[in-house]
Amino acid sequence: VEQNKTKQIEEIFTEVHYADLAELFEEVNPDLAVAIIKILDTDKTSDAIVELDEDIREHILKGLSSEEIAKEVDELDTDDAADVLSELSEEQKEEVISKIEDVEHAKDIVDLLRYDDDTAGGLMGKELVKVNESWSNMRSIKEMRLQAEEVEKVYTIYVVDDNDVLKGRLSLKSLLTTSTKTSVSQVYSPSITSVKVDDKAEDVAKVMQKYDLVVVAVVDEMNRLVGQITIDDIVDIIIDEAKEDYQMAAGITDDVEASDSILELTRARLPWLILGLLGGLGAAAIMGSFDETLSKFPVLFFFTPLIAAMGGNVGVQSSAIIVQGLANNNIKGSLWSRLFKEIGLSLINGTVLGLLVIGYGFIQDFDVLTSITIVLSLIIVIIIAALIGTFVPIVLHKRGIDPALATGPFITTSNDIFGIFIYFSIAKLILPI
Amino acid sequence: VEQNKTKQIEEIFTEVHYADLAELFEEVNPDLAVAIIKILDTDKTSDAIVELDEDIREHILKGLSSEEIAKEVDELDTDDAADVLSELSEEQKEEVISKIEDVEHAKDIVDLLRYDDDTAGGLMGKELVKVNESWSNMRSIKEMRLQAEEVEKVYTIYVVDDNDVLKGRLSLKSLLTTSTKTSVSQVYSPSITSVKVDDKAEDVAKVMQKYDLVVVAVVDEMNRLVGQITIDDIVDIIIDEAKEDYQMAAGITDDVEASDSILELTRARLPWLILGLLGGLGAAAIMGSFDETLSKFPVLFFFTPLIAAMGGNVGVQSSAIIVQGLANNNIKGSLWSRLFKEIGLSLINGTVLGLLVIGYGFIQDFDVLTSITIVLSLIIVIIIAALIGTFVPIVLHKRGIDPALATGPFITTSNDIFGIFIYFSIAKLILPI
Missing domain, CATH: 1.25.60.10 (MgtE N-terminal domain-like)
Incomplete structure (x- = not known):
């Protein structure tokens, strides 16, 4: 049975x-x-x-x-x-x-x-098909037959010299379209992209993406062919990296999935929530110190969540664009031009949003100074949030720290605090207290 | 010159x-x-x-x-x-x-x-190398020589019948290791993955990822070979999708880059900021309706940013995990088990955070009822935010709407409003007003 x-x-x-x-x-x-x-x-x-x-x-x-x-x-x-x-x-x-x-x-x-x-060596496989530059096409085909028994898929036929130093590649096309007596050295193409065995995995991914490679040769310090990396291993790395940036922005450390245990999920999420809590307590302390202003103009209270949220939203937007730009290596132009751009963008967004608030204040019959306080704070908070969201990731990146750290909870929390502080400072300046 | x-x-x-x-x-x-x-x-x-x-x-x-x-x-x-x-x-x-x-x-x-x-047909190229199942290896090599002149890289040798119907593939290995007189029909492998010409691009990406394919055959309704899709086009799609989910979570519609014009950036960012603003005005209106409670316990005011921020943070975390799970197709188990998990997770996180708030209240000498109000609200807001963050994306996905819509500004804004409403409702219940 x-x-x-x-x-x-x-x-x-x-x-x-x-x-x-x-x-x-x-x-x-x-x-x-x-x-x-x-x-x-x-x-x-x-x-x-x-x-x-x-x-x-x-x-x-x-x-x-x-x-x-x-x-x-x-x-x-x-x-x-x-x-x-x-x-x-x-x-x-x-x-x-x-x-x-x-x-x-x-x-x-x-x-x-x-x-x-996470190096090229850790990703590469040893299975590959290679021919010596001194062989004829005929001999190459014979030797490739033997090698092919061990190799599942043949992506590239590498050409090496007697010391195994990588010289180039032999295309199936030229193998098929030239006579069997032709020497490999006459028909191989010397243009081949390779990476060093110690190169970082993410750099290998960038090279393969940029040059649209399905497979890349891995060489040692003496340029000897030691292995090859295929695109499927790289796709996993690219996806993991994109996933990681997103999770970081959402306040999740460690690579967790919905199916992981409650303990694993707690470990990935709680630290960021504690950071948020400390930010909230800091905001409470700041509001406490403006006690006097608030007791005279309690309506200001109602708009603290608005000011805090807008600072957070703008900060997250700016940081996401910069972090993706840094990941794709396309942050161009000087820091000054970036500064002017962010301020211009913030002024446009701030003005539109400010007009909406003025409309709301008009309907709700706010006094003019209160409306001005809210709108002015809103615009300044948006500008500062955009600048923090833009330049903190750039500075981290320059110092070799992952800029994605400065997205999500970190940026929302600090912008909450800055926003509330700016809001009440402006209130104290403008309103007759 | x-x-x-x-x-x-x-x-x-x-x-x-x-x-x-x-x-x-x-x-x-x-x-x-x-x-x-x-x-x-x-x-x-x-x-x-x-x-x-x-x-x-x-x-x-x-x-x-x-x-x-x-x-x-x-x-x-x-x-x-x-x-x-x-x-x-x-x-x-x-x-x-x-x-x-x-x-x-x-x-x-x-x-x-x-x-x-965004279909397989839109991604495929027409260049490919194919042999007829009735040919000998010798004839195949001859015909492939001609075809190879047009084709830059040969990934797979397709085998078709007289009607161009896809039968399988011929590995370079078997071509090299069998006699030139052998018929293709004797040595080809019938196991080949193909997609239909109308299949959606993202489904093609999933198939290629799952089966680690470098190239996939595209067939029409009658299973005739019409083209092939190579992995480099798919890598771009995978990256774009990951990028899109992240941008959506950060409140950025349209595919923008740091180098785009201020106008393009405004168009991508402003709508979400307006949503956030409306949320903030909603929160202000809610707080206004609890005027009486607030005037008796002004200290409650100080903790609205904290409650709102925690609701937002938890909601973003939960939704990010679910959206990634849905994208990778690994949300398993019943909705009930997911419900219990989210509540369990929230209770653990809420308890830890609540203890921190109690400690802070002790130092700041709050009265007991105020502390209880804040901690209880915090725990309930965390539970509700986790449930919204988890189930809204699942519902959207079931209705065929992109679940990534329910991340970022949408989730933070709605959790802000819910959070503040819950907070003041609990205050009204517990505190002697």
């Missing part, structure tokens, strides 16, 4: 893509996922394991023996294999590596484990 | 990559860019033109004659050519098309212009 079931499960899953299998594993009980993995061919399950969320993968790997993990890893490309192994304990990592059958594969993986996760 | 200069310019730019050339064009005076384009080979300038920002491209195309544009378009892949042409006026479009030398190329471009920008 057992054997019969096994066969049935195998049949059900033959047509299923590994990405769909991974999706299934994320939805069922991890123990069931482990049971299915043990039945199915490692050819398919190994790729599914790579696609899993880290938490779930950790859970599933715990259900497999070192020998079983070694078999899965044996099927994987070196970069994915290194990613899976790096999540194991030192002890288990060694045990799994010792049980990988293909010794060359194991060597490559150990090699990759040396590199930092 | 003129000729000498032309030669010099040509020499300077021979080694420059088109992406770098595009960067240069974006920084110099558009007239200078036009002058350089007229001198350099269309082979390089055409790709640079594609990389440009839309505004700058428009400006540069205006400086070129229809004949010159036709020459640039002639060099481009069909998908890029269609993108450039779609930005011209109907009249000029026709004129340019009539001047494209390669008639087959022109036909393909006209074909592509029929499709909507």
Whole structure:
């Protein structure tokens, strides 16, 4: 009966893509996922394991023996294999590596484990197809046949010299359109983009985006070809970065998802809420110090949320535009021109909003000085919020700090406080107290 | 002298990559860019033109004659050519098309212009390499040589039948590792992912991301191969979407950049600020209606910014997590479990923050009832803000509206108003008025 079931499960899953299998594993009980993995061919399950969320993968790997993990890893490309192994304990990592059958594969993986996760070395795979510049097209095709057995997809045929130094690439086109006796050195293209093994992952992403690359060669300090990075790994980095900036702007540290535990979510959110609370208490203290002004003109009270909110909104808008501009490397022009632009923009927005407030004051029959106080404060708060939202990220960026820190709760909280302080200071100046 | 200069310019730019050339064009005076384009080979300038920002491209195309544009378009892949042409006026479009030398190329471009920008058809290119399943490997290589002349990069060799219906793909590996006499039908792989020509661009992006595809086949209603989409076009879509969600959360409509004009920036930002202003006026009206409560307990005033800010912060956090979850398709579990989770999370955060406020009240010597009013309001406002932030995006998503609308100014403004209303209602209940 057992054997019969096994066969049935195998049949059900033959047509299923590994990405769909991974999706299934994320939805069922991890123990069931482990049971299915043990039945199915490692050819398919190994790729599914790579696609899993880290938490779930950790859970599933715990259900497999070192020998079983070694078999899965044996099927994987070196970069994915290194990613899976790096999540194991030192002890288990060694045990799994010792049980990988293909010794060359194991060597490559150990090699990759040396590199930092967020460098080109940490992203690259060792599988690639390369030919020597001295070979003929005929010999190249023969050698490529052998190499292709190990490589899942051939993106680029690299051309190297005897010392493995990267010389260029051989296009399939020129291989197909020239005679088999032609030497590679005569037909290869020397224009090839490469990154250094120590380059930061985000810089690799920028290079691949800018030059529309599907794959990029990775070279060492001596320009020797050591691996290649494919676009799918880079897409993940690009998405993660955009996600991170957005989460930071929303006041969420750590990479959390809706499905994470309450504790994880609290850890990501509470610190920013405490910052907001301290800001609120600061605002309360400032208002307390203007006690006298307020007792004479209690109507001013009603507009503190408005002033605070507008400061926050403008600050978030300005900072979001700058942070995205910095991320995409397109903040151009001098700081002065940016200053004038922000002030101009704020004056336009402030005037329109101010006219609306004057209209409201007219309907509500406010006295003129109160209306002037509110409108003047509004315009000044908008200008200052725009300047803070623009220049704090620029300064942070110049000092090598992630400018996204200066978005969201940080900017709203500080603009709340500044806004309220400016509001009551102006009230004290204008109103007859 | 003129000729000498032309030669010099040509020499300077021979080694420059088109992406770098595009960067240069974006920084110099558009007239200078036009002058350089007229001198350099269309082979390089055409790709640079594609990389440009839309505004700058428009400006540069205006400086070129229809004949010159036709020459640039002639060099481009069909998908890029269609993108450039779609930005011209109907009249000029026709004129340019009539001047494209390669008639087959022109036909393909006209074909592509029929499709909507944000569908698979609008993204695909016509250039691809395909073989008939009935051919031998030898014949395939011969035919591919001819096709490869037109195609810049060969990602996949498609296999079709006599009616052009997509059957699968031929891997370079099996082409290289089997005899030249073998028939394609014996060695091709039938497992291939394709999208329909009318599929939405964002769905294509999801498919390519999920299955880690570098290229995807596009088929028509009869499953005939009509084009292919490469990952570089999809990366742009993924980035744009992430950028859009972030901008929406920051209260910025339209796709603006720091370098856009003050008018464009105003149009993108002012509507959200007006929404915020109306919220602020609403808050003022609510506070006005609690006049009596406030005049007896003026200290309550001091904490309205705090209550409003905390409601806003929590709402933004909750909505950001849900919007990202919806975008990545990983909101799982029932609405009830999500409800309990949000309430649990809010109770934990609210309790911690409440204790801080009690500590502050103790130092400031508040009376007990005032402290209780503030803390109770804070906890209830946090719970309600979390629920609004969570469920409004879910409801919008279910109704087919972009959930990102319910982040940023919309959520902060409504939470401001709700927060202040709850605060004063609780004050009225608890305090002896």
